Amino acid sequence: MLIARVVGDVVSTIKDDKIVGRKLLIVREVTTENEIVGKPIVAIDTVDAGIDDVVLIAQGSSARQTSSTKDTPTDAVIFAIVDSLEIGRKVTFRKS
Amino acid sequence: MLIARVVGDVVSTIKDDKIVGRKLLIVREVTTENEIVGKPIVAIDTVDAGIDDVVLIAQGSSARQTSSTKDTPTDAVIFAIVDSLEIGRKVTFRKS
Amino acid sequence: MLIARVVGDVVSTIKDDKIVGRKLLIVREVTTENEIVGKPIVAIDTVDAGIDDVVLIAQGSSARQTSSTKDTPTDAVIFAIVDSLEIGRKVTFRKS
Amino acid sequence: MLIARVVGDVVSTIKDDKIVGRKLLIVREVTTENEIVGKPIVAIDTVDAGIDDVVLIAQGSSARQTSSTKDTPTDAVIFAIVDSLEIGRKVTFRKS
Amino acid sequence: MLIARVVGDVVSTIKDDKIVGRKLLIVREVTTENEIVGKPIVAIDTVDAGIDDVVLIAQGSSARQTSSTKDTPTDAVIFAIVDSLEIGRKVTFRKS
Numbered sequence: 108m109l110i111a112r113v114v115g116d117v118v119s120t121i122k123d124d125k126i127v128g129r130k131l132l133i134v135r136e137v138t139t140e141n142e143i144v145g146k147p148i149v150a151i152d153t154v155d156a157g158i159d160d161v162v163l164i165a166q167g168s169s170a171r172q173t174s175s176t177k178d179t180p181t182d183a184v185i186f187a188i189v190d191s192l193e194i195g196r197k198v199t200f201r202k203s
Numbered sequence: 204m205l206i207a208r209v210v211g212d213v214v215s216t217i218k219d220d221k222i223v224g225r226k227l228l229i230v231r232e233v234t235t236e237n238e239i240v241g242k243p244i245v246a247i248d249t250v251d252a253g254i255d256d257v258v259l260i261a262q263g264s265s266a267r268q269t270s271s272t273k274d275t276p277t278d279a280v281i282f283a284i285v286d287s288l289e290i291g292r293k294v295t296f297r298k299s
Numbered sequence: 300m301l302i303a304r305v306v307g308d309v310v311s312t313i314k315d316d317k318i319v320g321r322k323l324l325i326v327r328e329v330t331t332e333n334e335i336v337g338k339p340i341v342a343i344d345t346v347d348a349g350i351d352d353v354v355l356i357a358q359g360s361s362a363r364q365t366s367s368t369k370d371t372p373t374d375a376v377i378f379a380i381v382d383s384l385e386i387g388r389k390v391t392f393r394k395s
Numbered sequence: 396m397l398i399a400r401v402v403g404d405v406v407s408t409i410k411d412d413k414i415v416g417r418k419l420l421i422v423r424e425v426t427t428e429n430e431i432v433g434k435p436i437v438a439i440d441t442v443d444a445g446i447d448d449v450v451l452i453a454q455g456s457s458a459r460q461t462s463s464t465k466d467t468p469t470d471a472v473i474f475a476i477v478d479s480l481e482i483g484r485k486v487t488f489r490k491s
Numbered sequence: 492m493l494i495a496r497v498v499g500d501v502v503s504t505i506k507d508d509k510i511v512g513r514k515l516l517i518v519r520e521v522t523t524e525n526e527i528v529g530k531p532i533v534a535i536d537t538v539d540a541g542i543d544d545v546v547l548i549a550q551g552s553s554a555r556q557t558s559s560t561k562d563t564p565t566d567a568v569i570f571a572i573v574d575s576l577e578i579g580r581k582v583t584f585r586k587s
Contacts, residue, residue, distance in 0.1 A: 108419075108437040108470055110405075115235065115290035117206075119259065121250050122283035123269050131204075131259070131283075133235065133290065139403065139421065139435050147235050147290075149204040149259055154409050158291060163407065163419070163437055168264045168360070168456045168552070169470040173411050180272075180282045182204055182265040186468040187410035187419075194403035194421065194435075195446060211331065211386035213302075215355065217346050218379035219365050227300075227355070227379075229331065229386065243331050245300040245355055254387060264360045264456070264552070276378040278300055278361040307523065307578035309494075311547065313538050314571035315557050323492075323547070323571075325523065325578065339523050339578075341492040341547055350579060360456070360552045372570040374492055374553040396515075396533040396566055398501075427499065427517065427531050442505050451503065451515070451533055456552045457566040461507050474564045475506035475515075482499035482517065482531075483542060 109145070109164040110189065112137045113156050117149055125179040132156065132185065134164060139192045139199045150183035151176050161200060163187040205241070205260040206285065208233045209252050213245055221275040228252065228281065230260060235288045235295045246279035247272050257296060259283040301337070301356040302381065304329045305348050309341055317371040324348065324377065326356060331384045331391045342375035343368050353392060355379040397433070397452040398477065400425045401444050405437055413467040420444065420473065422452060427480045427487045438471035439464050449488060451475040493529070493548040494573065496521045497540050501533055509563040516540065516569065518548060523576045523583045534567035535560050545584060547571040 115133035130152040136145025141161055148164075153173045156162050162185045170184040171177055192200040211229035215222075226248040232241025237257055244260075249269045252258050258281045266280040267273055288296040307325035322344040328337025333353055340356075345365045348354050354377045362376040363369055384392040403421035418440040424433025429449055436452075441461045444450050450473045458472040459465055480488040499517035503510075514536040520529025525545055532548075537557045540546050546569045554568040555561055576584040 110421075110435065110437060115288065115295075117259070117283075117288055118286045119283040120286055122259075123249060125268065126283060133206075133288065144434070146232075146240070147206065149206060153411060163405070163410075165468040165470045167470055169459060169468050171265060171268070172413065172459070172466055172468040178268055180261040180265050180268040180280055182261045182263055184468055187405075187407040187414060190406045190408055192403065192405055192421065199403075211384065211391075213355070213379075213384055214382045215379040216382055218355075219345060221364065222379060229302075229384065242328075242336070243302065245302060267361060267364070274364055276357040276361050276364040276376055278357045278359055307576065307583075309547070309571075309576055310574045311571040312574055314547075315537060317556065318571060325494075325576065338528070339494065341494060363553060363556070370556055372549040372553050372556040372568055374549045374551055398517075398531065398533060424530075432530070441507060451501070451506075453564040453566045455566055457555060457564050460509065460555070460562055460564040472564055475501075475503040475510060478502045478504055480499065480501055480517065487499075 109136050111135055111162055111164050112143060113158055113160045113162060123180055139194050141200045148183055150185050151181045152185045154185055154188055156185050156188055161189040163189060205232050207231055207258055207260050208239060209254055209256045209258060219276055235290050237296045244279055246281050247277045248281045250281055250284055252281050252284055257285040301328050303327055303354055303356050305350055305352045305354060315372055331386050333392045340375055342377050343373045344377045346377055346380055348377050348380055353381040397424050399423055399450055399452050400431060401446055401448045401450060411468055427482050429488045436471055438473050439469045440473045442473055442476055444473050444476055449477040493520050495519055495546055495548050496527060497542055497544045497546060507564055523578050525584045532567055534569050535565045536569045538569055538572055540569050540572055545573040
Protein backbone atom coordinates (compact mmCIF):
# COMPACT_ATOMS: atom_id res chain seq x y z
CA MET A 108 0.00 0.00 0.00
CA LEU A 109 1.09 3.57 -0.57
CA ILE A 110 1.57 6.23 2.07
CA ALA A 111 -0.09 9.39 0.76
CA ARG A 112 -1.36 12.80 1.83
CA VAL A 113 -4.83 14.12 1.05
CA VAL A 114 -4.42 17.32 -0.96
CA GLY A 115 -7.79 18.03 -2.56
CA ASP A 116 -11.03 16.75 -3.98
CA VAL A 117 -13.00 16.18 -7.17
CA VAL A 118 -16.53 17.31 -8.01
CA SER A 119 -18.33 15.25 -10.66
CA THR A 120 -22.04 15.10 -11.48
CA ILE A 121 -21.93 12.84 -14.56
CA LYS A 122 -20.52 9.53 -13.34
CA ASP A 123 -21.14 5.82 -13.09
CA ASP A 124 -24.18 5.02 -10.90
CA LYS A 125 -22.10 2.88 -8.54
CA ILE A 126 -19.90 5.86 -7.62
CA VAL A 127 -22.77 8.19 -6.70
CA GLY A 128 -22.42 9.30 -3.07
CA ARG A 129 -18.76 8.36 -2.78
CA LYS A 130 -16.23 11.00 -1.74
CA LEU A 131 -13.48 11.38 -4.36
CA LEU A 132 -10.30 12.77 -2.84
CA ILE A 133 -7.04 13.74 -4.52
CA VAL A 134 -3.98 12.24 -2.81
CA ARG A 135 -0.26 12.31 -3.47
CA GLU A 136 2.30 9.77 -2.34
CA VAL A 137 4.65 10.99 0.44
CA THR A 138 7.92 9.82 1.96
CA THR A 139 7.97 8.52 5.52
CA GLU A 140 8.77 12.16 6.48
CA ASN A 141 5.53 13.31 4.81
CA GLU A 142 7.19 15.01 1.86
CA ILE A 143 5.23 14.79 -1.36
CA VAL A 144 6.85 12.65 -4.04
CA GLY A 145 3.97 11.33 -6.13
CA LYS A 146 1.68 12.82 -8.71
CA PRO A 147 -2.01 13.39 -7.91
CA ILE A 148 -4.27 10.35 -7.99
CA VAL A 149 -7.93 10.11 -7.09
CA ALA A 150 -9.06 7.71 -4.35
CA ILE A 151 -12.42 6.88 -2.76
CA ASP A 152 -12.46 7.83 0.91
CA THR A 153 -13.83 5.23 3.35
CA VAL A 154 -12.48 6.59 6.65
CA ASP A 155 -13.66 10.22 6.62
CA ALA A 156 -10.20 11.59 5.84
CA GLY A 157 -9.59 15.33 5.51
CA ILE A 158 -7.16 17.66 3.80
CA ASP A 159 -3.55 17.13 4.98
CA ASP A 160 -4.25 13.74 6.58
CA VAL A 161 -1.61 11.10 5.90
CA VAL A 162 -3.39 7.96 4.77
CA LEU A 163 -2.87 4.48 3.35
CA ILE A 164 -4.01 3.73 -0.20
CA ALA A 165 -4.81 0.27 -1.55
CA GLN A 166 -4.81 -0.02 -5.34
CA GLY A 167 -6.12 -2.36 -7.99
CA SER A 168 -8.75 -4.98 -7.22
CA SER A 169 -7.88 -4.65 -3.52
CA ALA A 170 -9.44 -1.18 -3.61
CA ARG A 171 -12.82 -2.87 -4.02
CA GLN A 172 -12.56 -4.89 -0.80
CA THR A 173 -14.16 -2.33 1.52
CA SER A 174 -17.91 -2.33 2.14
CA SER A 175 -18.36 0.99 0.33
CA THR A 176 -16.27 0.19 -2.76
CA LYS A 177 -17.41 -3.40 -3.45
CA ASP A 178 -18.32 -3.92 -7.14
CA THR A 179 -17.56 -0.30 -8.05
CA PRO A 180 -15.11 0.95 -10.73
CA THR A 181 -12.63 1.96 -8.01
CA ASP A 182 -8.92 1.28 -8.37
CA ALA A 183 -7.69 3.31 -5.36
CA VAL A 184 -9.16 3.52 -1.86
CA ILE A 185 -8.23 5.32 1.34
CA PHE A 186 -8.63 2.59 3.98
CA ALA A 187 -6.62 3.96 6.96
CA ILE A 188 -5.54 7.24 8.53
CA VAL A 189 -1.93 7.12 9.70
CA ASP A 190 -1.20 8.06 13.33
CA SER A 191 2.54 7.60 13.10
CA LEU A 192 5.32 6.14 11.00
CA GLU A 193 8.47 4.64 12.46
CA ILE A 194 11.66 3.76 10.58
CA GLY A 195 13.93 1.52 12.65
CA ARG A 196 13.17 2.85 16.14
CA LYS A 197 12.77 6.50 15.09
CA VAL A 198 9.39 8.18 14.64
CA THR A 199 9.48 10.00 11.29
CA PHE A 200 5.87 11.22 11.25
CA ARG A 201 3.22 11.79 13.90
CA LYS A 202 -0.30 13.07 13.23
CA SER A 203 -0.71 16.49 14.80
CA MET B 204 -7.98 6.70 -10.45
CA LEU B 205 -6.26 8.95 -12.93
CA ILE B 206 -7.33 12.42 -13.97
CA ALA B 207 -7.13 12.56 -17.77
CA ARG B 208 -8.25 14.57 -20.77
CA VAL B 209 -9.98 13.09 -23.80
CA VAL B 210 -7.81 13.84 -26.84
CA GLY B 211 -9.00 11.53 -29.63
CA ASP B 212 -10.52 8.24 -30.65
CA VAL B 213 -9.82 4.87 -32.23
CA VAL B 214 -11.56 3.19 -35.16
CA SER B 215 -11.32 -0.59 -35.27
CA THR B 216 -13.43 -3.06 -37.27
CA ILE B 217 -11.57 -6.29 -36.42
CA LYS B 218 -11.93 -6.71 -32.67
CA ASP B 219 -13.10 -9.00 -29.91
CA ASP B 220 -16.89 -9.57 -30.04
CA LYS B 221 -17.35 -8.23 -26.51
CA ILE B 222 -15.98 -4.83 -27.51
CA VAL B 223 -18.29 -4.34 -30.49
CA GLY B 224 -20.36 -1.18 -30.02
CA ARG B 225 -18.12 0.30 -27.33
CA LYS B 226 -16.63 3.77 -27.88
CA LEU B 227 -12.81 3.67 -27.69
CA LEU B 228 -11.38 7.06 -26.71
CA ILE B 229 -7.77 8.18 -26.45
CA VAL B 230 -7.00 9.94 -23.17
CA ARG B 231 -3.90 11.43 -21.59
CA GLU B 232 -3.25 11.98 -17.91
CA VAL B 233 -3.29 15.63 -16.81
CA THR B 234 -2.20 17.59 -13.76
CA THR B 235 -4.81 19.16 -11.49
CA GLU B 236 -4.35 22.28 -13.69
CA ASN B 237 -5.33 20.23 -16.79
CA GLU B 238 -1.86 20.15 -18.32
CA ILE B 239 -1.08 16.97 -20.19
CA VAL B 240 1.59 14.82 -18.55
CA GLY B 241 0.80 11.25 -19.60
CA LYS B 242 1.16 9.30 -22.80
CA PRO B 243 -1.93 8.30 -24.81
CA ILE B 244 -3.93 5.36 -23.51
CA VAL B 245 -7.19 3.97 -24.83
CA ALA B 246 -10.24 3.78 -22.55
CA ILE B 247 -13.84 2.65 -23.00
CA ASP B 248 -16.25 5.56 -22.57
CA THR B 249 -19.29 4.93 -20.34
CA VAL B 250 -20.39 8.53 -19.67
CA ASP B 251 -20.66 10.01 -23.19
CA ALA B 252 -17.47 12.02 -22.83
CA GLY B 253 -16.23 14.26 -25.65
CA ILE B 254 -12.98 15.73 -26.90
CA ASP B 255 -11.32 18.00 -24.29
CA ASP B 256 -13.43 16.73 -21.38
CA VAL B 257 -11.49 16.10 -18.18
CA VAL B 258 -12.45 12.67 -16.91
CA LEU B 259 -11.63 10.00 -14.33
CA ILE B 260 -10.10 6.72 -15.48
CA ALA B 261 -10.27 3.45 -13.54
CA GLN B 262 -7.72 0.83 -14.57
CA GLY B 263 -7.18 -2.89 -14.20
CA SER B 264 -9.98 -5.22 -13.15
CA SER B 265 -11.85 -2.20 -11.76
CA ALA B 266 -12.36 -1.04 -15.34
CA ARG B 267 -14.75 -3.98 -15.78
CA GLN B 268 -17.08 -2.93 -12.97
CA THR B 269 -19.43 -0.78 -15.05
CA SER B 270 -22.51 -2.25 -16.69
CA SER B 271 -21.09 -1.74 -20.18
CA THR B 272 -17.60 -3.14 -19.54
CA LYS B 273 -18.47 -6.22 -17.45
CA ASP B 274 -16.67 -9.36 -18.72
CA THR B 275 -14.95 -7.47 -21.55
CA PRO B 276 -11.18 -7.25 -22.22
CA THR B 277 -11.14 -3.67 -20.91
CA ASP B 278 -8.36 -2.43 -18.65
CA ALA B 279 -9.23 1.29 -18.66
CA VAL B 280 -12.65 2.93 -18.41
CA ILE B 281 -13.93 6.51 -18.32
CA PHE B 282 -16.43 6.43 -15.45
CA ALA B 283 -16.85 10.14 -14.57
CA ILE B 284 -16.68 13.60 -16.14
CA VAL B 285 -14.93 16.10 -13.88
CA ASP B 286 -16.78 19.35 -13.08
CA SER B 287 -14.02 20.82 -10.94
CA LEU B 288 -10.82 20.00 -9.08
CA GLU B 289 -9.82 21.66 -5.84
CA ILE B 290 -6.38 21.54 -4.20
CA GLY B 291 -6.54 22.72 -0.59
CA ARG B 292 -9.31 25.37 -0.86
CA LYS B 293 -8.30 26.59 -4.32
CA VAL B 294 -10.12 25.57 -7.49
CA THR B 295 -7.48 24.50 -10.04
CA PHE B 296 -9.82 23.36 -12.81
CA ARG B 297 -13.44 24.07 -13.69
CA LYS B 298 -15.29 22.61 -16.70
CA SER B 299 -16.14 25.40 -19.13
CA MET C 300 -5.43 -0.17 -23.21
CA LEU C 301 -2.16 0.36 -25.00
CA ILE C 302 -1.67 1.16 -28.67
CA ALA C 303 1.11 -1.12 -29.93
CA ARG C 304 2.69 -2.45 -33.11
CA VAL C 305 3.31 -6.13 -33.77
CA VAL C 306 7.05 -6.59 -34.32
CA GLY C 307 7.77 -10.29 -33.97
CA ASP C 308 6.90 -13.62 -32.43
CA VAL C 309 7.97 -16.23 -29.89
CA VAL C 310 8.49 -19.95 -30.39
CA SER C 311 8.16 -22.10 -27.27
CA THR C 312 7.66 -25.85 -27.00
CA ILE C 313 7.90 -26.26 -23.22
CA LYS C 314 5.00 -24.25 -21.80
CA ASP C 315 1.90 -24.38 -19.63
CA ASP C 316 -0.77 -26.68 -21.08
CA LYS C 317 -3.31 -23.86 -21.20
CA ILE C 318 -1.14 -21.84 -23.59
CA VAL C 319 -0.66 -24.65 -26.13
CA GLY C 320 -1.97 -23.56 -29.54
CA ARG C 321 -2.00 -19.85 -28.73
CA LYS C 322 -0.03 -17.45 -30.94
CA LEU C 323 2.52 -15.48 -28.91
CA LEU C 324 3.40 -12.18 -30.60
CA ILE C 325 5.95 -9.57 -29.62
CA VAL C 326 4.51 -6.05 -29.57
CA ARG C 327 5.86 -2.61 -28.71
CA GLU C 328 3.86 0.40 -27.60
CA VAL C 329 3.64 3.19 -30.20
CA THR C 330 2.62 6.84 -30.21
CA THR C 331 -0.57 7.90 -32.01
CA GLU C 332 1.76 8.50 -35.03
CA ASN C 333 2.87 4.84 -34.90
CA GLU C 334 6.37 5.55 -33.62
CA ILE C 335 7.74 2.90 -31.29
CA VAL C 336 8.17 4.06 -27.70
CA GLY C 337 7.79 0.92 -25.59
CA LYS C 338 9.95 -2.09 -24.91
CA PRO C 339 8.99 -5.50 -26.30
CA ILE C 340 6.23 -7.36 -24.49
CA VAL C 341 4.61 -10.65 -25.41
CA ALA C 342 0.85 -10.82 -26.02
CA ILE C 343 -1.57 -13.57 -27.04
CA ASP C 344 -3.14 -12.81 -30.42
CA THR C 345 -6.92 -13.27 -30.68
CA VAL C 346 -7.62 -11.32 -33.90
CA ASP C 347 -5.16 -12.88 -36.39
CA ALA C 348 -2.83 -9.87 -36.32
CA GLY C 349 0.32 -9.78 -38.43
CA ILE C 350 3.72 -8.11 -38.41
CA ASP C 351 3.45 -4.29 -38.55
CA ASP C 352 -0.24 -4.20 -37.61
CA VAL C 353 -1.16 -1.53 -35.08
CA VAL C 354 -3.25 -3.17 -32.37
CA LEU C 355 -4.85 -2.62 -28.98
CA ILE C 356 -3.49 -4.49 -25.95
CA ALA C 357 -5.42 -5.21 -22.77
CA GLN C 358 -3.32 -6.09 -19.76
CA GLY C 359 -3.74 -7.73 -16.37
CA SER C 360 -6.81 -9.80 -15.54
CA SER C 361 -8.64 -8.09 -18.43
CA ALA C 362 -6.36 -10.00 -20.80
CA ARG C 363 -8.19 -13.18 -19.76
CA GLN C 364 -11.63 -11.92 -20.82
CA THR C 365 -11.54 -13.20 -24.41
CA SER C 366 -12.82 -16.66 -25.30
CA SER C 367 -9.33 -17.90 -26.17
CA THR C 368 -7.51 -16.54 -23.10
CA LYS C 369 -10.04 -17.40 -20.36
CA ASP C 370 -8.37 -19.14 -17.38
CA THR C 371 -4.91 -19.01 -18.99
CA PRO C 372 -1.73 -17.43 -17.51
CA THR C 373 -2.07 -14.50 -19.93
CA ASP C 374 -1.44 -10.92 -18.80
CA ALA C 375 -1.50 -9.24 -22.22
CA VAL C 376 -3.84 -9.84 -25.15
CA ILE C 377 -4.27 -8.36 -28.62
CA PHE C 378 -8.03 -7.82 -28.84
CA ALA C 379 -8.36 -5.33 -31.74
CA ILE C 380 -6.63 -4.26 -34.94
CA VAL C 381 -6.56 -0.47 -35.34
CA ASP C 382 -7.93 0.99 -38.59
CA SER C 383 -7.23 4.59 -37.72
CA LEU C 384 -6.37 6.93 -34.86
CA GLU C 385 -7.62 10.48 -34.62
CA ILE C 386 -6.34 13.20 -32.29
CA GLY C 387 -8.75 16.13 -32.11
CA ARG C 388 -10.12 16.11 -35.68
CA LYS C 389 -6.83 15.06 -37.32
CA VAL C 390 -6.11 11.50 -38.46
CA THR C 391 -2.65 10.57 -37.14
CA PHE C 392 -2.58 6.96 -38.32
CA ARG C 393 -4.44 4.98 -40.95
CA LYS C 394 -3.92 1.27 -41.70
CA SER C 395 -2.42 0.90 -45.17
CA MET D 396 7.45 -11.02 -6.35
CA LEU D 397 9.75 -8.35 -4.98
CA ILE D 398 12.73 -8.87 -2.71
CA ALA D 399 12.48 -6.26 0.06
CA ARG D 400 13.81 -5.33 3.47
CA VAL D 401 11.63 -4.48 6.45
CA VAL D 402 12.52 -0.96 7.57
CA GLY D 403 9.69 0.22 9.81
CA ASP D 404 6.05 0.13 10.74
CA VAL D 405 2.80 2.07 10.66
CA VAL D 406 0.43 2.86 13.52
CA SER D 407 -3.17 3.53 12.56
CA THR D 408 -6.28 3.54 14.74
CA ILE D 409 -8.86 4.73 12.19
CA LYS D 410 -8.93 2.05 9.49
CA ASP D 411 -11.11 -0.38 7.60
CA ASP D 412 -12.58 -3.07 9.89
CA LYS D 413 -11.01 -5.87 7.86
CA ILE D 414 -7.49 -4.57 8.57
CA VAL D 415 -7.92 -4.41 12.36
CA GLY D 416 -5.33 -6.63 14.05
CA ARG D 417 -3.06 -6.84 11.02
CA LYS D 418 0.58 -5.77 11.35
CA LEU D 419 1.42 -3.02 8.83
CA LEU D 420 5.15 -2.96 8.04
CA ILE D 421 7.12 -0.56 5.88
CA VAL D 422 9.37 -2.32 3.37
CA ARG D 423 11.74 -1.20 0.64
CA GLU D 424 12.84 -3.19 -2.38
CA VAL D 425 16.47 -4.35 -2.28
CA THR D 426 18.98 -5.75 -4.77
CA THR D 427 20.13 -9.35 -4.48
CA GLU D 428 22.99 -7.91 -2.36
CA ASN D 429 20.45 -6.40 0.07
CA GLU D 430 21.02 -2.80 -0.96
CA ILE D 431 17.92 -0.63 -0.82
CA VAL D 432 16.69 0.54 -4.21
CA GLY D 433 12.94 1.02 -3.78
CA LYS D 434 10.78 3.60 -2.08
CA PRO D 435 8.84 2.72 1.07
CA ILE D 436 5.67 0.70 0.62
CA VAL D 437 3.39 -0.72 3.29
CA ALA D 438 2.74 -4.46 3.43
CA ILE D 439 0.73 -6.74 5.71
CA ASP D 440 2.98 -9.15 7.58
CA THR D 441 1.90 -12.82 7.66
CA VAL D 442 5.18 -14.48 8.71
CA ASP D 443 6.15 -12.55 11.84
CA ALA D 444 8.90 -10.59 10.10
CA GLY D 445 11.04 -8.09 11.99
CA ILE D 446 13.10 -5.01 11.27
CA ASP D 447 15.99 -5.73 8.83
CA ASP D 448 14.57 -9.05 7.65
CA VAL D 449 14.79 -9.62 3.91
CA VAL D 450 11.40 -10.80 2.72
CA LEU D 451 9.33 -11.58 -0.36
CA ILE D 452 6.39 -9.33 -1.24
CA ALA D 453 3.41 -10.36 -3.38
CA GLN D 454 1.40 -7.48 -4.82
CA GLY D 455 -2.01 -6.90 -6.33
CA SER D 456 -4.81 -9.42 -5.94
CA SER D 457 -2.19 -12.07 -5.11
CA ALA D 458 -1.61 -10.24 -1.82
CA ARG D 459 -5.07 -11.40 -0.73
CA GLN D 460 -4.31 -15.11 -1.13
CA THR D 461 -3.02 -15.74 2.38
CA SER D 462 -5.37 -16.81 5.17
CA SER D 463 -4.92 -13.52 7.02
CA THR D 464 -5.37 -11.18 4.06
CA LYS D 465 -8.30 -12.86 2.29
CA ASP D 466 -11.05 -10.34 1.36
CA THR D 467 -9.13 -7.40 2.86
CA PRO D 468 -8.10 -4.16 1.09
CA THR D 469 -4.49 -5.39 0.94
CA ASP D 470 -2.36 -4.93 -2.17
CA ALA D 471 1.00 -5.99 -0.70
CA VAL D 472 1.79 -8.89 1.62
CA ILE D 473 4.94 -10.30 3.20
CA PHE D 474 4.58 -14.05 2.59
CA ALA D 475 8.17 -15.35 3.08
CA ILE D 476 11.37 -14.56 4.98
CA VAL D 477 14.46 -15.01 2.81
CA ASP D 478 17.25 -17.29 4.13
CA SER D 479 19.56 -16.79 1.20
CA LEU D 480 19.75 -15.52 -2.37
CA GLU D 481 21.97 -17.08 -5.01
CA ILE D 482 22.86 -15.58 -8.40
CA GLY D 483 24.37 -18.18 -10.72
CA ARG D 484 26.24 -20.36 -8.19
CA LYS D 485 27.24 -17.46 -5.89
CA VAL D 486 25.46 -16.65 -2.63
CA THR D 487 24.78 -12.91 -2.63
CA PHE D 488 22.81 -12.72 0.62
CA ARG D 489 22.54 -14.93 3.69
CA LYS D 490 20.33 -14.19 6.71
CA SER D 491 22.53 -13.57 9.73
CA MET E 492 4.10 -11.12 -20.68
CA LEU E 493 7.75 -10.32 -20.07
CA ILE E 494 10.73 -11.99 -21.71
CA ALA E 495 13.23 -12.74 -18.93
CA ARG E 496 16.32 -14.76 -18.13
CA VAL E 497 16.67 -17.00 -15.08
CA VAL E 498 19.62 -15.74 -13.05
CA GLY E 499 19.32 -17.29 -9.59
CA ASP E 500 17.13 -18.64 -6.84
CA VAL E 501 15.75 -17.97 -3.38
CA VAL E 502 15.88 -20.18 -0.29
CA SER E 503 13.18 -19.57 2.30
CA THR E 504 12.05 -21.80 5.16
CA ILE E 505 9.56 -19.45 6.86
CA LYS E 506 6.84 -18.83 4.27
CA ASP E 507 3.15 -19.05 3.57
CA ASP E 508 1.87 -22.67 3.61
CA LYS E 509 0.60 -22.40 0.04
CA ILE E 510 4.10 -21.69 -1.29
CA VAL E 511 5.75 -24.71 0.36
CA GLY E 512 7.32 -26.94 -2.29
CA ARG E 513 7.31 -24.30 -5.01
CA LYS E 514 10.60 -23.36 -6.69
CA LEU E 515 11.33 -19.64 -6.35
CA LEU E 516 13.61 -18.40 -9.12
CA ILE E 517 15.14 -14.98 -9.63
CA VAL E 518 14.63 -13.64 -13.15
CA ARG E 519 15.52 -10.43 -14.96
CA GLU E 520 13.81 -8.98 -17.99
CA VAL E 521 15.87 -9.16 -21.22
CA THR E 522 15.71 -7.57 -24.66
CA THR E 523 14.85 -9.71 -27.68
CA GLU E 524 18.66 -10.14 -28.03
CA ASN E 525 18.81 -11.62 -24.49
CA GLU E 526 20.52 -8.62 -22.90
CA ILE E 527 19.48 -7.98 -19.33
CA VAL E 528 17.51 -4.76 -18.84
CA GLY E 529 15.30 -5.42 -15.82
CA LYS E 530 15.90 -5.62 -12.10
CA PRO E 531 15.63 -8.97 -10.30
CA ILE E 532 12.16 -10.25 -9.56
CA VAL E 533 11.14 -13.56 -8.03
CA ALA E 534 8.86 -15.93 -9.95
CA ILE E 535 7.42 -19.39 -9.29
CA ASP E 536 8.75 -21.91 -11.79
CA THR E 537 6.19 -24.26 -13.37
CA VAL E 538 8.20 -25.56 -16.36
CA ASP E 539 11.41 -26.82 -14.73
CA ALA E 540 13.47 -23.87 -15.96
CA GLY E 541 17.18 -23.61 -15.18
CA ILE E 542 19.83 -20.94 -14.84
CA ASP E 543 20.33 -18.95 -18.10
CA ASP E 544 17.07 -20.14 -19.68
CA VAL E 545 15.09 -17.42 -21.42
CA VAL E 546 11.49 -17.67 -20.25
CA LEU E 547 8.11 -15.96 -20.34
CA ILE E 548 6.71 -14.41 -17.17
CA ALA E 549 3.04 -13.73 -16.49
CA GLN E 550 2.33 -11.23 -13.74
CA GLY E 551 -0.54 -10.22 -11.51
CA SER E 552 -3.60 -12.40 -11.08
CA SER E 553 -2.67 -14.19 -14.32
CA ALA E 554 0.28 -15.69 -12.44
CA ARG E 555 -2.22 -17.76 -10.45
CA GLN E 556 -3.74 -19.45 -13.52
CA THR E 557 -1.40 -22.45 -13.64
CA SER E 558 -2.24 -25.67 -11.80
CA SER E 559 0.66 -25.20 -9.36
CA THR E 560 0.04 -21.52 -8.53
CA LYS E 561 -3.76 -21.52 -8.17
CA ASP E 562 -4.90 -19.75 -4.97
CA THR E 563 -1.33 -18.97 -3.88
CA PRO E 564 0.17 -15.53 -3.11
CA THR E 565 2.04 -15.57 -6.42
CA ASP E 566 2.25 -12.47 -8.61
CA ALA E 567 4.83 -13.75 -11.13
CA VAL E 568 5.09 -17.16 -12.77
CA ILE E 569 7.40 -18.76 -15.33
CA PHE E 570 4.96 -20.48 -17.71
CA ALA E 571 7.10 -21.07 -20.84
CA ILE E 572 10.70 -21.66 -21.90
CA VAL E 573 11.60 -19.71 -25.03
CA ASP E 574 13.10 -21.64 -27.97
CA SER E 575 13.53 -18.64 -30.24
CA LEU E 576 12.54 -15.01 -30.72
CA GLU E 577 12.04 -13.45 -34.12
CA ILE E 578 11.74 -9.72 -34.90
CA GLY E 579 10.37 -9.13 -38.40
CA ARG E 580 11.85 -12.13 -40.24
CA LYS E 581 15.15 -12.15 -38.30
CA VAL E 582 15.90 -14.56 -35.46
CA THR E 583 17.31 -12.52 -32.59
CA PHE E 584 17.60 -15.33 -30.03
CA ARG E 585 17.80 -19.09 -30.25
CA LYS E 586 18.12 -21.45 -27.26
CA SER E 587 21.51 -23.17 -27.38
